[in-house]
Amino acid sequence: MIFLCLDVLKPLGHKAIIEHELEGFGIRLNKKPPQINFRIKEKGGLNYNPAVEQSELDKDLVQVNTRNHCNKQVRVFDCALVNSERIQNTQR
Numbered sequence: 001m002i003f004l005c006l007d008v009l010k011p012l013g014h015k016a017i018i019e020h021e022l023e024g025f026g027i028r029l030n031k032k033p034p035q036i037n038f039r040i041k042e043k044g045g046l047n048y049n050p051a052v053e054q055s056e057l058d059k060d061l062v063q064v065n066t067r068n069h070c071n072k073q074v075r076v077f078d079c080a081l082v083n084s085e086r087i088q089n090t091q092r
Contacts, residue, residue, distance in 0.1 A: 034085065036087070037080075040078070041078040041080055046062075046063055047080040051085075055086065066081070
C-alpha cells in the first residue's frame with residue numbers, strides 16, 4: 001500500500017509528477033496487475049501460450065524479456081507463461 005501525503009498549498013501537478021516517477025519504477029497505482037500465469041518446470045525451456053490474441057507481444061519479445069529477467073536475476077531457465085488477457089508492452 002502506498003500512501004501519498006501532499007501539501008495543500010502546492011499545486012496538484014506534484015501528484016502527477018510523483019505518479020509518473022512511480023510508474024517509471026514499475027509501481028502501478030490504481031491498476032490491477034496483468035494476469036500472467038508463471039510456472040517453473042524441470043526441463044523444456046520457455047513455453048509461451050497466449051490465451052487471447054496479443055497485438056503488441058509476440059513470442060520473440062517474451063523470450064528476450066524472460067531471458068533478461070528470469071535467467072540472469074532469478075536463475076530460472078525452464079518455465080511456462082500463459083497470458084489470460086491482452087497485455088500492452090508497457091504493462092510488462
